[in-house]
Ligand SMILES: Nc1ncnc2c1ncn2[C@@H]1O[C@H](COP(=O)(O)OP(=O)(O)OP(=O)(O)O)[C@@H](O)[C@H]1O
């Protein structure tokens with residue numbers, strides 16, 4: 001293996017026996033020969049080839065059950081491959097799924113020593129680092145308590161504190177960070193960056209597209225045990241999203257498309273990054289419309305609350321030229337629009353909208369008039385089209401939209417119709433982005449040099 005390779009996996013297969021009934025496991029143990037099979041094989045990994053160079057930070061994304069954790073476990077040696085080879089070069093510190101690593105009966109302190117020695121540190125080396133580990137974990141008196149009394153957050157704090165303080169050559173993290181609170185997560189990301197800057201290799205499974213784009217040099221997409229795509233984090237994350245929101249009948253075609261993109265080698269180039277920008281048709285023409293409309297991106301959480309005499313129809317996002325899109329350029333101007341047909345008469349009618357994060361935080365929206373100030377009257381059979389022009393001043397990621405119509409009746413202002421999560425949009429990654437956080441306030445930073453006196 002060449003010296004700049006940290007991890008090399010070749011032709012890797014991993015299968016698990018699946019027993020239909022619990023007693024089949026016993027029957028298998030009693031079976032006279034290898035011909036008698038009481039199980040079927042489930043392929044958790046199939047023919048995975050994968051190389052991580054020294055000093056690289058590589059993210060692994062994929063749907064639940066796609067084989068991410070299995071791949072990490074095989075790399076860390078806690079699972080044996082069924083077929084294929086795994087070469088790992090250097091000291092590996094791993095944070096695998098919760099439960100691995102610590103002995104619940106022993107105290108935090110005892111576990112730090114056991115874990116440290118498993119990772120190849122001498123007692124003296126652990127002595128020298130213990131205070132740093134305890135300080136990073138920051139679990140107070142609990143360090144002297146048995147680990148079985150820990151909350152899952154405390155557990156992961158200690159595990160992470162050990163993993164990053166043993167100065168690993170290779171740090172492997174499986175989703176573990178999502179367990180800690182936000183302050184701790186930020187502390188961990190800062191430390192991962194420091195470890196990476198010191199030249200270590202980091203392999204990292206995450207469902208957070210933001211973390212992968214922020215932290216990783218490269219990413220891979222696992223799907224049904226297969227390594228479906230590899231390339232720049234943005235390329236891989238955009239393919240992952242495509243797959244995640246694919247309607248069942250299109251999933252296979254989308255999968256094949258991703259596979260052939262990667263095979264065609266557009267995954268690492270800057271052209272590959274922005275493959276959402278333009279779809280090149282066979283004759284070489286660019287069909288820009290399709291590129292900004294991901295038909296698979298349909299919210300699965302839509303709720304219609306009220307429908308009292310008015311109906312919201314055809315909610316959609318359009319470009320200023322009126323073309324339907326849902327993949328937006330950061331900072332670009334768009335129009336969110338829907339039609340409302342009135343079955344009953346209504347007075348003081350207002351139309352509204354709201355943009356929210358995946359976690360439901362309301363980022364911002366607007367109504368067509370201030371509360372109590374609308375003079376719009378609707379009569380039965382009439383329809384209106386509400387249009388909300390906005391700028392996508394948002395971090396790359398997925399967002400959801402609401403739509404609502406209100407009017408005045410004897411009770412005061414009421415909803416005539418209201419749809420939650422009726423549309424979703426994705427803001428594309430932006431290499432030039434200097435804004436941080438979710439909302440881009442268009443901050444204009446500048447730097448002045450101050451002369452020393
Ligand atoms: N010990 C096991 N026995 C049988 N099947 C297993 C075993 N371990 C994993 N699997 C199966 O292998 C597949 C891949 O699992 P794996 O845990 O690697 O997925 P994952 O990508 O990490 O998913 P998640 O995002 O939910 O963590 C799943 O279908 C899982 O049910």
Ligand SMILES: [Mg+2]
Pocket residue numbers: 068069070174175
């Ligand atoms: Mg997993």
